[in-house]
Amino acid sequence: MIMGLVFGKFMPVHNGHLALIEFARKQCDRLIVSMTISPDDVISPALRIQWLTELLAPYSTIEVVAETNEFHDPTLPLWEATKLWAAFIKRRFPNVSVFFSSEAYAIPLAHHSGLRHVAFDPPREKVPVSATLIREQPARYWDFIPDVVSPYFVKKICLYGPESVGKTTLARQLATDYKTIFVPEVARDMITSNEFTLDDFVRIGQAQTEAVQQAERQANRILFCDTDVITTQIYADIYLREVPPFLYELERQVHYNAYILLDIDVPWVADDLRDHGHKRPEMLARFRAELDRRNLPYYLVSGSYSERMSTISRITDRLLETA
Template identity: 55%
Template sequence: MEKLKKGLVFGKFMPVHKGHLALIAFAKSRCEHLIVSMSFMPNDPINHTLRFAWLQKIFEGDNAITLVEKIDDFHDESLPLFEATKLWADFIRREFPDIEGFFCSEDYGEPLAFHLGLPCIWFDKAREQVPVSATKIRQNPFQYWDFIPLVVQPYFVKKICLFGPESVGKTVLSQKLAEYYKTVFVPEAAREILTSNDIDVGIITKIGERQTELVKEKMAIANKLLFCDTDLITTQIYAQHYLDFVPAVLKSLEQEVVYDLYFLLDIDVPWVNDPLRDLGHRRAEMYQVFKAELDARQISYVSINGNWEERMEKMIAEINRLTILKDE
């Protein structure tokens, strides 16, 4: 068929997935120029600014595609599809008056084409080429992980924090869990910064900033799960212990990363001495401090105790419940 001078693809892209990308590639091959319009509402499950940023990243430098973002003030869910698409047609005429056709794989294509008086060019309506939908991804992202573009995957990564006082196995267990689930873990930033426990505001702030950076860096390469052997609550606990106050920046940084699951590790394992560990004589007290911080924030957690094998078994069971994963 002869190429359209200008075509349109529109949707919510919540999230954008490989089915969308296949549709856009198909449309682009049949247009001299393609408009990709993302509609949104303020209460969408995935923030529209983030969704549009994903599209911008994916199509960065592609001069044949124009990305636009439009608030959805035209759809009326109370109307049957034929009547609703009349409103859509009015919106498209107003916003994109010079398009010559649109591309889609949804049932609305036929009535919308009728109201617009423009062709609907179909792509994979049966969803055979790319059997996925945004709804399915939101409901179970891990089942459809391979259909999620790399730039989008970090949004769906489940972040799991191993939490507790010194020498309860946070680092070793984070590494083992990462190996088990074929993903990565976030090390403790303090270990790469500290040479002693002579801590000041500058050092504790640097630790908090670096810990936050590390989580974000690792999210970009994580395979569905990300294991973290500390968090910013922990940094604040040690700030209070060594400085007798918590710098405001640490509280701000805490808000930048939200964890999907907390494991509170008990102290019923042998103490292992380490040059940076100086609270072995106060283990029970510090355990209660860690527990109290979670309780004060109303953060749910799973208590983990027992030997190393028992700890791994308990955590794997909880992670599988969280993620609908099964042991292989």
């Protein structure tokens, strides 16, 4: 029986890794995919092993394992370092007879380990990407990121501010322009009046958080969100003079890459739920204070609808270019 080995950090696992694993799987009776863990890993091991396990679950001949990188000494030249790697592989995976890789270290590792090495596309012409490139510019290399991994790299912009400043209209149009989706204010579908209980705000906060987490799985590079859980906290305090502690837990579950604080220099549009039109400056100050209190960076965006669209589009482009 041929037992093969593919190993790496998979930070993140991408289509190049999957092509390598598929190439190896077809040449082995059993294949071990070993994920290396180091103290300075920038993506958590638990998340990476979850990605690998989910992606490789359909293949009964593949075993996914995680191993601490205690066998590597970064102060050594490659020739000496691969002696340590070889000793670890022979000790940890004694039944492996062949390993597969696209890396330059394969030649000295094969020499020290005595294992057969099969190279897969060393120049990376078939899948021209690396995990480093994806971490540095995920938007540019989006098509190489598996669907199960892409939510990690979705950039999220929160359109934030008091009532009647254009959040919903802007979110919808931005999602269209950037060929992605947006998260609406779910409270609009959950309430029929401004009579609330604490449980109502908990339900709203939970639903808003779940809507963002669900939308991350479908978004194309960027996700526009009409409101957030900080907003839910503000209105809980305004209507009930109390904020359910659970809303602060929910706030920590979603990280926004940019906050857009929308100014009140647009006409007030009344509806059945909006009731703070007479307090617009006070409400804007409250929304701004919550960002300042958390030291969250934000952009204050003013002007007409078209001017707001232009400003937010420039912010979005910069975010995608540097992401």
